[in-house]
Amino acid sequence: MQIESHTQDNQGEIDESLYSRQLYVLGVEAMKKMSASNVLIVGLKGLGAEIAKNVTLAGVKSVTLCDPSPVQIRDLGTQFFLTKDDIGKPRAQATAVKLSELNPYVPIDVMNSEPLPEDLLKFKVVVFTETDINKQLYYNEITHKAGICFISTETHGLFSSVFNDFTEEFIVDDPTGETPISGMIASIESSPEGIVTCLDETRHGLEDDDYVTFSEIKGMDALNECEPRKIRVLGPYTFSIGDTTGLGQYIVGGTFTQVKMPLQLKFKSLNDAMKDPEFLFTDFSKIERPAQVHLAFRALHQFQNELGRLPAPQNKADASRIIEICKSINQSEGNKATGELSPIMAVVGGFVAQEVLKACTGKFTPLNNYMYFDSLESLPVDFSPSEDDVKPIGSRYDGQIAVFGRKFQERIANCRQFLVGSGAIGCEMLKNWAMMGLATGEKGVIHVTDMDSIEKSNLNRQFLFRSYDVGKLKSEVAATSAVAMNPDLKDKIVVYQDRVGSESEAIFNDEFFGSLDCVTNALDNMEARMYMDRRCVMFRKPLLESGTLGSKGNTQVIVPFLTESYSASRDPPEKSIPMCTLHNFPNAIEHTIQWARDKFEGIFAQPALNVNAYLTQEGYVDSVTNHQVEAVQRETFSSITHSLVAKKPKNFDDCVVWARHLFDELFDHTIQQLLFNFPRDSLTSSGQLFWSPPKRAPSHIAFHPDDPRQVDFILAASNLRAANYGILGTNDPDYIRNVASSVEPVPFVPKSGVVIKVNDNDPEGDSSTSIDVSSLISSLPNPAEFKDFRMTPAEFEKDDDSNYHIDFITAASNLRAAVYGISPADRFHTKQIAGKIIPAIATTTSVVSGLVCLELYKILDGNHKVEDYKNGFINLALPFFAFSEPIAPEMRDFGGKKVSDWDAIFIEHDATFSEIIDYFEKNYSLEVSMVTSGTTLLFSSFLSKKKATERKAMKVSELIPSVSNKEIPSHVKYVVLVVLCSDEDDEDVDVPEVRVNIRG
Structure with a gap:
């Protein structure tokens, strides 16, 4: 059986619009190898x-499924492709129909019986799941001899196992993907x-036995x-490359670049x-667990061979037999590995799929031998079901009931x-x-919100969506797909x-928040994450947080x-590029790309916004x-005049000339x-060459119609200019070249x-032609004319x-890179x-x-201690797992007890400020010195006596609108106040948040 699908085009090109985010992780060469691999x-x-x-x-090139066993009702608890209508059908056939919808480029085949030895020879990699150990051994012997990659994996309740055999000669081209x-x-x-020393004491980041190449050394x-050259690290700023005595004397310049060397594994x-x-090891707090679980899995296989079934959950006789088998192999503690859990399968299934791609x-570096992963701590505290x-x-x-019982279900x-x-x-x-x-x-x-619509690039990893969903709202489609699954x-x-x-x-x-048991973030920006965290702290709700970056992922439980x-x-803020580097002294392609991105905004977005605001906004x-500031005023008013009068195009040719x-x-x-300001032989005040690394001396470029980079720039820029004015453009490079060639260049006058x-603190500008702002304002055209x-x-x-958009940024960036002697970047990287x-x-x-859902089990139990929860970090490229106990909240003294950010002072009625002041004096012997709500100052010891008396008499619900000139929204029940107090010694006191129930 084969499910119909499309293939990549005849040239083997990768569909960038579908795979773009994945391409940034794996690269084109890896993608091409995948598209030639049968699984x-x-x-x-x-x-x-x-x-x-x-x-x-x-x-991948194709996926073949093999499982002739009939679908059972229990399968629907983890097998998300199946429905009740599939019960009784062969699993593989029922799965193939739904699986084929995920990717039009991947044919889905079905093997209706157990594979024969010769069947395996067409595959690059074979994966056996939930398979009898004797069959695993039989098939692995065949694949090992034939040089076929073999993976076996299984899960039992909260335990799982993965084994890899990628043959005796497996080459890893890129161990880390960094x-x-x-x-x-x-x-x-x-x-x-x-000995190589890095510039300006910049850490090189290399490790012993890395290899590097050099360029631009004089x-x-x-x-x-x-x-x-193989290197040996001498320190954070130096490394050795071996004998350089026959290479002459180093003068200046140069860069090193790390080279990924192939790694052979057996x-x-x-x-x-x-x-x-x-x-x-997936959890270093369980350093002895893998050996124990390895023994337990062997015992499970032996038990299954003896009795033709797995042990029954909570059955003492079966548990005793498992322990006896373990003891016959070695000493062990027994296990609770029964049942099937979707979160465990998500963890292991994602891990194994990455191993298939390796x-x-x-x-990336594959798992060599065994990985055992468990989450035994996800069981409810004091768990002892009958x-x-x-x-x-x-x-x-x-x-799931077999693991947690009906009550927990x-x-x-x-x-x-x-x-x-x-x-x-x-979606996951x-x-x-x-x-x-x-x-x-x-x-x-389940409440789910998302304001975005589905795009084609989402389909490669947001699997609840299909090609026919493009353009629809994500939240609606995701919810509909989840209901279809269950x-x-x-x-x-x-x-x-x-x-x-x-x-x-x-x-x-x-x-709304008061009704919730838990909040789960699936966000891609820091602002929304911080906001949701504040809301969860305010309403004291658990928050499950996670994120991914290529092969890396993290989870956090709050x-x-x-x-x-x-x-x-x-996390520390991202390192920003100094403005002087960006504007005048770039030395890396990232600098020129950011410069081009800024130019795009400054040329094709901001002037149009200025014009529209000028024409429509009174005042x-x-x-x-x-x-x-004055510089912004000059730029704004100049852009309006140029856009409406001096440089307004009448037709597309005008756009090309511009x-x-x-x-x-x-x-x-x-x-x-x-270069007029800083000639190539300029010296600094200390006598060094001005154009010394990291500065690169530029070379100007004169227009040449035969340079495709220049034509690409003018084509993109002229079309963007035309779009600003609603003029129809063209993508004909010959037409662009001809018009551009006819333009008489304006000679440069220094x-x-x-x-x-x-330096960033230096001023910048042209004093020789500066125009005062009043003159610019007077030259603005009459809005009535437009x-x-x-x-x-x-x-x-x-x-x-x-x-x-990207065409302009790519062309502009690469031309600037050429000016400064920087290696260009292709459109994809740009x-x-x-x-x-x-x-x-x-x-x-x-x-x-x-991993997040394994923490959700603990939250739903509600009895776990902080040491039972786990924050996680993974890097599937290495592969690497690390878990840590969440950090306890920072505690501080207040009112004779320890409090944290989770604590608050609740006032359950619409109190006057006099009552609030009396509350702190009576209960804590503190004097209120200042009270704010958001950015609004409500009360201060610096207020005049009259104002202070007036405000003390007002209720919170009255004072906030009075001071801020904004009504409190009707949905707000608790108003949050930040109260500053001082004690009897006039020392400031850190006061918990105050929440006043204005509807109470």
Whole structure:
């Protein structure tokens, strides 16, 4: 059986619009290797389905499914492709129909019986899930000899196992997937050690046995042409490259670049590995667990061979037999590995799918031997269900009931959850929750909000969406797909299309948050994360936080009073590019891309916004002159006059002429002016060459019609200019070339009054031609003359390949790179940086969502201690797992007890300020010195006696509107006040947040 699908085009091109986010992780070469790799997956329960989903989304050549066993009701608790209508059908065939919808480029085949030895030879990698150990050994012997990559994996309750055998000669082309490190050189010693020192004491970031190449070195020119050199780290700023005595004396300049060297790995067969296992440790707090679980899994297989079944949950006789078998192999503690859980399968299925992709591509370091992962701590505290409580009841949740029991299943079913975001992580959460039966009970509900619409690039990793969903709202489609997976969720998912923030607090109000049991973030921006954290702290709700970046992922669990809040600790801010570097002294392609992105905004967006505001907003000129610095005023008013009068185009040819002049300005005249100010032989005050690294001396570019880069720039710029004015453009490069060639260049005349920034604190400007603001205002045209005219600002959109946005930025960036002797970047790489695209793959998202749901079990129990919860970090490229105990909240003294950010002072009536002041004096012997609400100052000891007396008499609900001139929204129940107090010694006291019930 084969499910019909499309293939990549005849040239083997990768569909960038579908795979763009994944391409930023894996690269084109790895994608091409994947598209030539056939994959076999044996076993299509929940684990096999998870692997098949992720591998299909990734884009291998074909996926073949093998599982002729009939679908059972219990399968529906983890196998998200199946429905009740599939019960009794062969699992593989029922799965293939739904799986084929995920990726039109991947054919889905079905193998209707167990594979024969010769069947395996067509596959690059074979995966056996939930397979008898004897069959694993049989098939692994065949694949090991044939050089076929073999993976076996299984889950039992809260335990899981993965084994890899990628043959005895497996080559890893890129062990980490990290961008190669590069840096600028300050000096290289001519010595047997060949010590390289980095510029300005910049850490090189290299490790022993890394390899590097060199470029742009003067004085040891032979290094620029040499093969990669192995390095030895001497310190954070120095490393050795070996003997350099015959290479002459180093003069100046140069960069080093790390080179990824192939790594050859040798894998044991399953038979050998079982006797001499090696483990990937997934949790260093359980350092002895892998060996114990390895023994337990062997005992499970032996038990299954003896009795033809797995042990029954909570059955003492079966547990005793397992322990006896363990003891016959070695000493062990027994296990509780029974049942099937969707979160465990998400973690393991995502991990294994990434291992499949490693087998296909040689990209990233594969697991060598065994990985055992468990989450035994997810069991409820003091968990001791009866055998009757875990017996199957003929429902889709029987696998989960076998682990947690029926009573806990009811708790899961009655959960009230808020999912913020339904993109990649949100889709995975809804899938897991549907399988778990979350919110399917009488009291249960899932609220989900997402304001975005589905785009084609989402389909590669947001698997609840299909190609026919493009353009629809994510939250609506995701909810519909979740209900299709589990009809028990019908009428249990409430859908919103609202951004979380102050503007939506009328919707997500006090009553809404008060009704929730938990909040789960599936967000992609820090602002929304911080806002949701504040809301959860205010309403004392648990928050599950997670994120991904390519092969890396993190999870964080926030529990009221047990852990610190999300906002309590932050990552350091991203390093910004100094403005002087950006404007005048770039030395890396990232600098030129950011410069081009800024030019796009400054040329095609802001002037049009200025014009429209000038034409439509009464008093606009006054508002600019009153609230903007003089340089901004000049730029604003100049842009209006130029856009409406001096440089307003009449037709497309005018746009081409304008673009040609823009080219001369950016890449010829500006550069000549820079070199006029700072000639190549300029010296600094200390006597050093001004144009010394990291500065690169530029070279101006004159227009040449035969240079395709220049034509690309003028084509994109002229079309963007035309779009600003509603003029029809053209993408004919010959037409652009001809018009541009006819333009008479404006000769460059150096100006002596131009000041150029060398440091960010320096001034910059042209004093020789500066015009005062009043003159600019007087030259503005009469708005009445442009009654029906409006410009169209260019709203940057990275994923529309027809709008010339990325084309302009790519062309401008690469021309500037050529000016400064920087290696250019292709359109794809430019798009990532300019669009701030976060690399993403489905496998990481799957693992992260599973880890989050394992923490959700603990939250639903409600009895776990802080040490039972786990924050996680993963890097599937290495592979690497790390878990840590959440940090407890910072405690401080107040009122004779310890308090944290979770604590607040509640005043359950609409108090007057006099009552609030008396409250602190009477209860804490503190004097109120200041009270604010948001940015509004309500009370201060510095107020006049009259004002203070007036405000003390007013209720909170009266005072806030009186001072802020804004009514308190009707949905607000509690007003948050920040109160500053001082004690008897006039020392400031850190007071908890005060919440006043103005509706009380």
